[in-house]
Amino acid sequence: MRKLFALLLVAALAIPATALAAPTVEELQKKIQELSAELEDISDRVDSNEKKTATDRINWYGDLRVKADTLQYKDLASTNFGPAIAGTGMPFGEKKDFDNDILYTTRLRLGMKAKAAKNVSFSGRLSMYKVWGDSTGVQVFDSFNAFTTDGTNGGNPTGDFLRVERAYFDWKDIGGSDFYLSIGRRPSTYGPPSQFRENELRGGTPSGHLVHFNFDGITLGYKLSDLTGIEGQTVRFCYGLGYESDYGNGNLMNPEVNVEDVHLGGINFDALNDGTNFLQFTLFRAENITDAFKGLAVYPAFDTDGDGIPDSPNQGGFVSRIAATENIGDMWLGGIGFTREEMNGMNWFVSGGWNRSEPNGKLSQFGFGGLLTSTAGDTKEQDGFSAYAGIRVPAPLGKFGLEYNYGSKYWFAFTQAQDDIAGSKLAARGNVGEAYYIFDINPNMFIKVGGIYYDYEYSGSGVQVGEPVKVQDIQDGKAFTGFPVPDKVIDGYASLTVKF
Amino acid sequence: MKRISKIIACLAIVALAATSAFAAEGGNPKKGKYLYKKNCKVCHVAGAAGGALTPLSKTQRQWDRFFEKDGHKAAPEAIKSFSEQDLKDIQQFLYDHAADSDQPETCG
Numbered sequence: 085m086r087k088l089f090a091l092l093l094v095a096a097l098a099i100p101a102t103a104l105a106a107p108t109v110e111e112l113q114k115k116i117q118e119l120s121a122e123l124e125d126i127s128d129r130v131d132s133n134e135k136k137t138a139t140d141r142i143n144w145y146g147d148l149r150v151k152a153d154t155l156q157y158k159d160l161a162s163t164n165f166g167p168a169i170a171g172t173g174m175p176f177g178e179k180k181d182f183d184n185d186i187l188y189t190t191r192l193r194l195g196m197k198a199k200a201a202k203n204v205s206f207s208g209r210l211s212m213y214k215v216w217g218d219s220t221g222v223q224v225f226d227s228f229n230a231f232t233t234d235g236t237n238g239g240n241p242t243g244d245f246l247r248v249e250r251a252y253f254d255w256k257d258i259g260g261s262d263f264y265l266s267i268g269r270r271p272s273t274y275g276p277p278s279q280f281r282e283n284e285l286r287g288g289t290p291s292g293h294l295v296h297f298n299f300d301g302i303t304l305g306y307k308l309s310d311l312t313g314i315e316g317q318t319v320r321f322c323y324g325l326g327y328e329s330d331y332g333n334g335n336l337m338n339p340e341v342n343v344e345d346v347h348l349g350g351i352n353f354d355a356l357n358d359g360t361n362f363l364q365f366t367l368f369r370a371e372n373i374t375d376a377f378k379g380l381a382v383y384p385a386f387d388t389d390g391d392g393i394p395d396s397p398n399q400g401g402f403v404s405r406i407a408a409t410e411n412i413g414d415m416w417l418g419g420i421g422f423t424r425e426e427m428n429g430m431n432w433f434v435s436g437g438w439n440r441s442e443p444n445g446k447l448s449q450f451g452f453g454g455l456l457t458s459t460a461g462d463t464k465e466q467d468g469f470s471a472y473a474g475i476r477v478p479a480p481l482g483k484f485g486l487e488y489n490y491g492s493k494y495w496f497a498f499t500q501a502q503d504d505i506a507g508s509k510l511a512a513r514g515n516v517g518e519a520y521y522i523f524d525i526n527p528n529m530f531i532k533v534g535g536i537y538y539d540y541e542y543s544g545s546g547v548q549v550g551e552p553v554k555v556q557d558i559q560d561g562k563a564f565t566g567f568p569v570p571d572k573v574i575d576g577y578a579s580l581t582v583k584f
Numbered sequence: 585m586k587r588i589s590k591i592i593a594c595l596a597i598v599a600l601a602a603t604s605a606f607a608a609e610g611g612n613p614k615k616g617k618y619l620y621k622k623n624c625k626v627c628h629v630a631g632a633a634g635g636a637l638t639p640l641s642k643t644q645r646q647w648d649r650f651f652e653k654d655g656h657k658a659a660p661e662a663i664k665s666f667s668e669q670d671l672k673d674i675q676q677f678l679y680d681h682a683a684d685s686d687q688p689e690t691c692g
Contacts, residue, residue, distance in 0.1 A: 195689075207689075254691055266691035274689070286688035305692040318692065359617060427614045583686070 142206075146194040151579035153189070153505045157182040159571035161558040179559050179571070187505060188216035189241050193249070203257045207271070209250040211238050213503065219243040222403050225381035227567050228500060228546050229507050231406070233379035235297040235326070238273060239501030239508075249273070249298060262307040270324065272299045273501050276362060277423045277433035280476045281485060283522050283530055283581070289320070290352050291366045293435040293472050293510055294419045296499035299324040299348070316357025324348045327374050333407050344372040344411050360425050367418040373455055374408030375448030375549050381406060412549065413443040413455035413463075417497060429478040437470035439496050441548075452566045453550035456494050468494035472510060479521065482530065487518040493542045493552050500546045506538060506573045511546030514555075515539045528583040538573040610669075611676025619666070619674050627662065634659070639681035647682050651675045 107115075159179040196208040221243035223230035229240050238249040252268030273296050274287025288296075289303070301324030308317040326346035335341055350368020357363075383404050385394035421435035443455035445463045453459075456466050474487035491513045502508035509516045520534025542552035543565045553563040555571050627634030642650065650656075651671065656663045663671065679685070 207691075209689075252691060256692065264692045271689050271691055285686050286690055289690040289692075303691050307692070320692070360614065425614065427612070429612075429614075 141198055143197045144194060145197075145584065146192065147581055147583040148193075149189075149191040149579055149581040151189045151191070151577055153184075153187045153575055153577045155184040155187060155506055155576075156574040157506075157570040158573070159555075159559060161555065161569045161571070182570075189505070190214055190216065191503065192246075194246070200253070204253060204255050206253050207250065208248065208252070210246040211249040212244060212246050213238065213241050214244050215241045219245075221245070222380045222382055224401075225383055227507065229505075231377070231379045231381050233377040235299065235377060235498070236501040238298050239296070239503040241505075262310050264303075264305045264307070266303045266305070268300070270299045270301050270303070272297055272301075272324075276364065276421060277435060277472075277474065278502075280423075280431050280433065280474060281487060281518070281520060283483070283524075283532065290322070291364055291419050291421050291435065291437075292499070293421055293437050293470065294366055294368075294417055294497045294499070296502045296508065296510070298501055299326070299498075301325060301348070303352075314356060315359075316354055316362075318354045318357070320352040320354075322348075322350055322352055322368065326370060327377060327408060329374075329408065332378070343374060343408050346374055346411075347371045350417075360427075362421075362423045364421045365419075366421075367416075370415045370417070372411040373413055373415055373548055375410050375412050375450060375452065375454075376406055376408045378405070378407050380404070409449035410446045411444065412446050412448065413441060415442065415455070415496065415548070416440040429483075430475070431477075432475040433473065435472040437472070437495070437497055439468045439494070441466045441468070441494060441496070448549055450549075450566075455548060456496065456551065458551040466494040468492050468496055470495045470497065470510070474518075482522040482524040485518075485520050485522070485534075489516050490514070491545070496546070496548055504536060504575065505577075506536065506575045508546050509536055509538065512538055512540060513542035513545045513552055515541070529581070531578070531580050533578045535577065536573075536575040538570070538575075540569065540571060540573075543567075543569045611672040611674075611679075613673070613677040613680045615670075616673035616675070616677025619670055620677055623666075624674070627659075634662075639678045639685075640683045642678070642682055643684045644679050644682040647675065647678045 158181055160182050161179045190212070192212040194210045196206070196210070198206040200206060218241075222232055225231060229236075232240070232242060237247050248269060250269050250271055252266050252270060254264055254266045256264040258265060271288045272290055273292075274282060274284075275290045275292035275295060276286050276288075278288075278292035278296070279286050301322060303320050303322050305318055305320040308319055309315055324347075326348055329343040329345045333341070333343075348368055348370045350366065352368075353365040355363040355365060380403055382401050383394070383398050385398055386396050387394050388396045417437070417439045419435060419437040421433065423431065423433035425431045441456040442465050443457050443463055445454065445461040447454045447458075447460050454462060456468075457464070468491070470489060470491045472487070472489040474485060476483050476485035489510055489512065491511065493513060495511075495513050497511060499508040499510040502510060509518065516536065516538050518534060518536045520532055523531040523533075525531065540555050542554060543558060543563075544550050544552050544567075547567075550565065553565065555569055557563040558565060558569050559571070624634075624637070626632070628637035630636040639647075666674070
């Protein structure tokens with residue numbers, strides 16, 4: 085027994101000694117060969133990754149939103165088109181309700197980013213926004229939203245095609261300075277403070293309270309933060325073209341037509357942007373505003389006897405290419421917006437907007453009036469105001485938000501591309517309230533359930549042509565407008581968004 | 585209206601049933617930003633001991649790997665004063681602003 089124990093002890097001592105013995109040269113060479121083979125394999129794999137990265141010129145990302153809306157239009161008043169629409173026209177002074185129980189939409193946005201040089205990059209976004217069961221792309225002209233135009237296509241459901249919503253380059257640190265230049269189809273939609281209700285990061289450069297419109301233009305920016313030490317401080321000089329008056333308008337056949345281009349220019353100043361506080365000042369001017377944008381629509385009726393009143397229904401559903409007939413004046417727009425993201429996850433914002441119209445006295449040849457006036461020769465300046473405030477707080481499984489905005493009689497801003505089905509809430513001349521609940525399923529997926537309540541006081545929200553008139557006066561038959569005017573609209577919605 | 589109510593109810597159930605897949609769950613990115621600026625930027629700027637480092641220096645997975653496996657092994661004493669929650673907050677901030685995170689869609 086003792087012998088056996090001694091043998092076991094010797095064996096036990098011997099094993100670790102063997103195990104810890106220095107490897108032989110052969111073993112080391114074998115190991116090196118194995119490692120070399122492995123390195124070669126890894127190198128091959130890295131090469132293929134490197135090749136893929138080098139040849140992938142564009143980085144793609146995007147989001148898909150499916151949404152269901154239920155819409156109720158209360159006390160919809162008639163229009164000058166109304167009586168001509170076969171069998172459906174309402175006489176002046178009458179009002180009706182209209183419901184769309186369920187309306188589904190799909191919005192696909194494909195973002196692109198590419199680096200052209202160390203300080204030059206390209207950004208773009210292709211978007212499809214369609215109604216389920218309709219890909220016509222052209223609608224009957226019963227509201228501003230039904231008018232397919234350059235500036236609003238991204239925000240109004242059109243068809244099953246991708247449009248270029250954004251395409252621009254950024255040339256930063258020009259000559260080693262803090263200047264940057266950006267030209268192209270601008271990131272001029274979904275600007276602050278829209279990001280809270282959209283449940284995304286800042287979606288555009290200018291104030292979303294004043295500009296939510298697809299503009300083509302130029303931004304020359306200067307990053308003041310390096311100079312002042314204030315985080316995120318940037319000043320931008322912006323220029324855009326709102327309307328090209330010659331190209332495509334048949335002017336070669338009729339050189340007499342003399343409509344000028346619409347130019348926009350202004351300053352956009354992010355005074356503070358430190359991730360908690362955001363303060364933005366905006367001031368810009370639109371010169372030679374036209375009575376229409378270029379676009380496509382199906383007129384519900386035509387004027388056949390030349391008296392300016394549509395009298396014959398467009399029974400063939402003929403599509404019309406609409407273009408401006410007059411420059412009707414200039415406009416100033418300005419605003420101050422402040423948002424704050426509290427440490428506890430609560431976000432809130434306040435924003436004020438102002439516009440001043442300077443009509444030149446001319447009227448649209450469509451018969452809809454001049455710049456926020458309906459009287460020929462009227463050059464009286466009018467001021468419009470808007471206030472917008474909201475709060476979003478953390479809630480079980482997500483966030484809860486409340487928003488309110490008010491627009492005065494002459495309020496006008498370029499927010500017509502807001503993608504709410506019933507129309508831009510920020511364009512409303514009246515009161516609008518919204519409540520929503522966001523369920524964050526994971527960082528790339530959320531469900532939003534909410535409702536918007538529009539209470540219009542004046543007609544023509546979001547439209548620059550014609551004197552705004554009281555909704556009550558239209559209902560009483562004392563005034564009429566070009567489009568049907570609802571008194572109140574309730575939009576209940578639920579959406580699911582997936583980012584990828 | 586009944587139909588939309590049903591849809592809303594279904595969506596709410598889906599939301600309730602869904603499981604969260606947050607990488608740095610439980611972190612407060614705002615606090616993380618404050619801690620990062622106050623503590624990490626002392627060494628992590630160009631020319632300083634730690635070299636330039638921003639949230640954009642790594643991808644979300646790389647940041648997660650760093651916190652799970654690396655633990656700042658180059659200078660372990662530098663993060664000794666942080667509580668577990670502090671580190672979660674910093675991780676959340678870095679994750680939220682990583683190279684492959686959503687970025688503001690602005691020009692410039």
